Amino acid sequence: MAATKTKTKKLSAITHPHFGCTVGGAYSVAAIKGAVPIANCGPGCMYKQYFHLSFLNGFQGSTGAGGGNIPSANVGENDIVFGGAKKLDALIQSTLALYDGDLFVVLTGCSGELVGDDVGSVVRKYQEAGYPVVAAETGGFKGTNLDGHEIVVKAIIDQYVGDYKGEKKQGLVNLWFETPYFNTNWRGDYLELVRILRAAGLQVNVLFGPQSGGAKEWKKIPKAQFNLVVSP
Secondary structure, three states, X not given: OOOOOOOOOOOOOOOOOOOOEHHHHHHHHHXXXXXXXXXXXXXXXXXXXXXXXXXXXXXXXXXXXXXXXXXXXXXXXXXHHHOOHHHHHHHHHHHHHHOOOXXXXXXXXXXXXXXXXXXXXXXXXXXXXXXXXXXXOOOHHHOEHHHHHHHHHHHHHHHHHOOOOOOOOOOEEEEEOOOOOOOOOHHHHHHHHHHHHXXXXXXXXXXXXXXXXXXXXXXXXXXXXXXEEOOO
């Protein structure tokens, strides 16, 4: 009896989430309404993240501050030798002038972290001047975009959200769900889960995606009674 040949089918983007490197956390920023990522990395880094996490991952499209529109320092040889702090400073200034954003997150790539650019001190100057700018150390060698997502979330909470001493709001929960752009259908998953939670009578702090109110929702994180983490 002849052996039966089996054909191997390629997995589609729908069943196979895509990984980027740590600086792919820029897309967690892009998934927040009114938030603008600023990349302190080499030329091409942001385009590669776009192709990995959006274009080749179900073609999820681009937002106003995503895709090919992410401001980047395009760190080159001169910046590696002499440091890129001044170039980053100029980039932040121009981004604040050009983008009407509620929150700006500066993400560092491999090159800036390897040469030791003090991104924190550059960003601190803008924070002290009252600008909503956050620094996240997301050197690509630290891991995947899932690691970048965690670093970005922590940076925003520590540097932008701040402390809250008041009372908790009755029935308000923070929704911590899928990493944006990792799974092709993440937006739809958020829509359905938020629908279920609201139907159950809860008020939901939606931090990413189309259901979110944007950066202002992050300010309400400390007011919630509960953090709801939906994850395997």
